Amino acid sequence: xxxxxxxxxxxxRRFILLVGIIGFFMSLTTxxxxxxTTNTTNTSNTTNTSNQEEVVLExxxxxxxxxAPITNIVQNIGGDKINLVGLVPEGVNSHTFELKPSDxxxxxxxxxxxxxxxxxxxxxxxIAENVISKNPNNIQLLKLGDKTISKxxxxxxxxxxxxxxxxNPHLWLNxxxxxxxxxxxxxxxxxxxxxxxxxxxxxxxxxxxxLKQLDTGIKKSVETIPLENRKLLxxxxxxxxxxxxxxxxxxxxxxxxxxxxxxPKDIADLIDQVRIExxxxxxxxEVFPTNxxxxxxxxxxVAIVETLSDDDLPGNPGDNNHSYVGMMIENMxxxxxxxxxxIDSLKDINPQNILHITS
Numbered sequence: 001x002x003x004x005x006x007x008x009x010x011x012x013r014r015f016i017l018l019v020g021i022i023g024f025f026m027s028l029t030t031x032x033x034x035x036x037t038t039n040t041t042n043t044s045n046t047t048n049t050s051n052q053e054e055v056v057l058e059x060x061x062x063x064x065x066x067x068a069p070i071t072n073i074v075q076n077i078g079g080d081k082i083n084l085v086g087l088v089p090e091g092v093n094s095h096t097f098e099l100k101p102s103d104x105x106x107x108x109x110x111x112x113x114x115x116x117x118x119x120x121x122x123x124x125x126x127i128a129e130n131v132i133s134k135n136p137n138n139i140q141l142l143k144l145g146d147k148t149i150s151k152x153x154x155x156x157x158x159x160x161x162x163x164x165x166x167x168n169p170h171l172w173l174n175x176x177x178x179x180x181x182x183x184x185x186x187x188x189x190x191x192x193x194x195x196x197x198x199x200x201x202x203x204x205x206x207x208x209x210x211l212k213q214l215d216t217g218i219k220k221s222v223e224t225i226p227l228e229n230r231k232l233l234x235x236x237x238x239x240x241x242x243x244x245x246x247x248x249x250x251x252x253x254x255x256x257x258x259x260x261x262x263x264p265k266d267i268a269d270l271i272d273q274v275r276i277e278x279x280x281x282x283x284x285x286e287v288f289p290t291n292x293x294x295x296x297x298x299x300x301x302v303a304i305v306e307t308l309s310d311d312d313l314p315g316n317p318g319d320n321n322h323s324y325v326g327m328m329i330e331n332m333x334x335x336x337x338x339x340x341x342x343i344d345s346l347k348d349i350n351p352q353n354i355l356h357i358t359s
Contacts, residue, residue: 061193064110066121067094067311069172070144070181072324072353074114076207077185079355081196085110087124090312099123107131110139112192114185117143118154120169142188144181145171158253159237170310174241175215175328182207206354214325217346221332222246225341231277232335233270235284235293238310251277254292261292274300281338283308307334326351 071086
């Protein structure tokens with residue numbers, strides 16, 4: 001029978017592990033015919049005369065993440081060497097998401113919490129920092145966004161005004177930043193789990209290659225859009241780091257900074273802007289349904305695209321395109337085609353997670 005003992009950075013768990021190993025060797029010296037079995041779900045002892053007992057040290061890190069794109073990036077680096085839990089359900093507004101008591105327990109039990117930062121997941125961050133303050137050896141916190149750009153590079157805009165102090169947090173929609181997220185994750189996992197360093201390095205190399213293909217493909221696809229159409233008017237203000245990297249301009253966002261619908265004056269101003277800019281389409285979101293977009297599109301005489309996503313992966317778990325790469329390809333299809341371009345440069349990119357891609 002197999003005994004699985006969880007090994008993390010907590011001293012008490014290491015002590016339990018040591019006791020289990022000592023007990024195992026004592027059982028071997030007292031009898032070759034019987035084996036004492038310790039079961040983590042049943043405290044009773046059993047005797048096994050046919051198979052010698054085997055101890056397996058379960059040393060996977062417990063990793064907790066926030067939004068689905070970050071969870072998927074971490075999944076591609078950590079693979080089957082980590083136990084991974086994403087807290088924010090797909091299709092839920094991450095800016096207003098509230099943690100459940102069970103989520104708090106998951107954070108307390110984690111070895112590593114990985115978030116975007118930039119004040120996006122303040123509820124998760126506060127709980128993790130509280131745990132760290134009480135026992136810094138039990139848990140680590142990695143804020144990917146804060147380690148990717150400095151405060152000088154923060155973007156304040158329509159839905160994230162500077163006077164409120166919270167920058168636009170949507171760094172991962174810039175694939176170059178997503179590559180840095182992957183590298184930061186690799187480095188932290190190697191630091192905490194050096195025995196699996198080569199595994200994390202190999203995954204990082206494969207994944208970075210895929211992300212470079214995606215980044216290049218998006219750049220080439222945007223170049224097929226007529227210059228006068230390379231403008232984004234969105235409902236949710238997610239594309240502030242995407243647009244300048246790929247040669248586009250965000251001309252406005254409909255959603256107010258408190259995530260409510262805009263005022264009548266704001267709506268009138270946006271309608272005027274749509275008419276002046278002559279944008280072909282307004283980009284809404286299924287996560288933020290509103291009839292305001294319909295009104296602006298109708299009076300501005302433009303089409304509505306309701307399928308842009310910043311943190312909702314396409315398809316269902318297990319589908320080939322249910323990934324960060326799949327989300328970005330789907331976004332480009334829904335963004336670039338209505339603006340008059342094509343996505344031929346993306347058609348040969350495999351959106352699958354790298355652990356499922358065979359050479």
